[in-house]
Amino acid sequence: MGLNLIKLCVGCDSIDDLAEWIDYRVAEAKRAGRPPEHHHVTRMVPKRIDDLLAGGSLYWVIKGTVQVRQRLTDIQPFRDAEGIGRCRLMLEPKLVATEWQPRRPFQGWRYLEAKDAPADLKQGKGQSLPPELAAELAELGVR
Template sequence: MSLHLLKLCVGAESIVDLEEWIAERQAQRRARGEPAEQLHTTRMVPKKIEEILSGGSLYWVIKGQISARQRLMDIRPFTDADGIGRCHLVMEPIVVPVEPRPFRPFQGWRYLQAKDAPRDLSEHGGDLGEMPEELRRELAGLGLL
């Protein structure tokens, strides 16, 4: 069973914000002649890399709710110019909306067991995926989703 990571998506107001940020960063990387992969830099390196890379995703908390995920492709520890150990999380640039679930703020990232991860909206069976994100967010906040 795979293991996931959970992280705050600081600065994003919505899934659309996250998708636009990804597209912008990829365009900047292409303009510099770098691979158009999506990287997210963290300070700590996950210890359970093999479990995460066996199908794990990074779940994003946007405005107090787990809202979306991206499949993790690689985890690359490195040392920055100041000699500080850091880590690049390499993600598939496809953002998958998930069933919104409230989650309190935290620092860094957290492990998320597969059994505790919210389902993708596409697996929901109803019209939840067609509902505007803001309405989904509000209904989830009221405990109606």
């Protein structure tokens, strides 16, 4: 992975919350007869689309720490009903837990170089600490 995006996951308190939201959205699309795809709509369209689609992911910041990522499958610019330019970040529904990395709040999304992205958690190596303690350790750079 060379280039990724990072974004705040507003409204989610945990990876489980995000997983439930994704499941809900995919099921809702199926019920409506749409393809069961997962996407996130954003206002700004990335200019480095080819770099992002060459294996990039969207890293989610939950409660002040990067905790999880989703692989980007497509980026679809479009105009909404009011004529405002927007962008669908098409995402693989599978969530990949990452090492926790503290992040200060920011607006929109940002590019995230692979060298700066947190590593994926290894299979079986879950987040065994309470979320508050894990976040504090991540903030201190211990975990």
